[in-house]
Amino acid sequence: MKHNIDINKYECISFDIFDTLIKRVVPDPHDVFSLMQQYCNKRKIPLPDDFKNKRLMAERTVNTQSRRPSTIQEIYDYFCANYGGDARKLEAIEKWIELNVCKPNPDIVAIFYECIQKDKKVYIISDMYLDAVFLEKMLENCGISGYDKLFVSCEYRVTKTTVKLFEVVLDDVKGTPSKWLHIGDNPKGDISSPKKLGINTYQIEQKKSCKYLVKAEVNDWLDFVMMNRCADIVGESMRENESMGAKVLGPLLTGFSKWMATQLKSLGIHKVFFLSRDGFTMKRAFEAIYSGEFETAYIYASRRSWTVPAIWMEPEYEDILKNVSMFPQTSVYSFLMRIGILPEKCKKEIRLSGLDVNTVIDKTLLPKSKEFKALYSLVKDKVIINSKEEYKALTEYLKSEGVEGKVAIVDIGYNGTMQKALQIILSSMGIRNEIHGFYMGLNPKSKLIMNHEINAYSFLYGPNHKNKYQDNINAFISVFESIFLAQHGSTYRFKMGDGIVEAEFYEYEYVAQKERYVDEIQIITSFQHGALKYVEYVSEMVRNELLVINNHLAINNLLCMGLRPEKVGVGLFSDFRMFDTRVSHIAHPDPLIRYLLNPKKFKKDFSASTWKIAFLYRLLRIPLPYEQIYYTLKRIAKT
16 A cells, blocks of 8 residues: 655654554454464463453553553553463563564555655654563564654553653654654544644555455454455555465465475475476475475476386386376377377377377276277387386486485375376385375375375365365366466476486477467466465464464465456456467457357357356456356256
């Protein structure tokens, strides 16, 4: 939020602290006491029942009895005398939590430093029971220093609200009211009170917190509101793309990182490999929270580059179908590419098997397809020769990266075929290995997982989850996959050259730019940048378990963008290109009139869209329950 404040005509500038220079990430200051209760309960620190209300009652009582602003020491002395507990310990816990939940307000801090650069007299004035020494520490923790003096109500025994604290400041610094500007948020304490003394004022307007409510299992409301308040604060000074990334992807990366770190520690795993390309942003987020706690690396990988080198060890047709992931609708072209063979070099074999390179079959029919079995038998020798060549290069690459022992691999998901291929290859090399895979989501029906062939864990959905997140995400799957992409092409294979192993890549699909296309690279980069800024912003609270983002909270804002589209999210991703037999877009409908004249074209375009909810949103352009419409159409299509 930009503030139009002309500081040049003033000699002195004073700032309020809370909701001005600093923002708490809790929606209400009293929520600090709820966090105290959670903190103490987890660590079995004795607290009386109904701690929050008793803490508030103690503060009011001490203020009333003394007829002046109280200090935190006085509050806890009274509290513990009447309700029990260790006064100094509880005081220390409250201060520690305040340090965690108080963050700089970037726009006002920028004005603060502009004042210092222009040699203004800068003062900080606060109605607060926390002592000046602690508030100085809090300000420094938020990167705020260089002011001339700090005035706190509890130490001067008067408040801003009664005007008297401003009188103390004026008398202390010999200031001139007409040349003074006070900046704050409270209508009475920061605006009407100083005006009575002739001090100029500027009121900070508080931006309303955005709520992203979907059909998520939000059990802990405070965590949910804190999560989104952090997104609002960090996103205020960002461009639209970055701000959306902070709100949507930031919580997901944060929750996943915390969940994974907990699992790694319980399993005693220290070395973590993030697989390209989806693991790139996941790695950066994880390191932002747990820098130095784990040994991390980013390694090149893809289903094709890891599964093809393992084929020669289990080369039968049935093994291929078990270990190599195929598309739901598998063409002859994609089948051959997945097993490492270029279709243009198999024209004879394709013809002899009675197939065409563009022939498509449902994946579930592959086991009984005589034609595909015949094709495989004709190319089997070529497949094995190529597999062995790629195996040699891949094994050298894995050795160079130190992939051995008890390690974790991290990817977006889906069936675990890459993890299984890695286990087979490492075992064939005689390398001791215990691979644990951590994924955003796993196919609940994956045979590798159901048969306990791999150790795999999922954050959002999978065999051990009972929710609809897989179905929800499938409604905008192309967007979900795009927001994780690293800015390089997918790994094609590994090859040896002059004794050195190197990775070959497919061309990055979004490199070729033309005027009619949106700049996908710039959008993804800025979206991820905003998400990582969010992760950095909340990292300390997450490490200290003051903010807990479980899988339901982590996915909430992304589901909101995907299922209940708004202008910003739809505008960012709808025109992203999809690459199949032709270039199309994720959700780019023609004008409605064309579809009214040609319903078959609507059916074709709607079926091809991978974000059908956004397709309808852009087509109709009126407020409608698009999520319900989508699922209704889906049920009709199934029946």
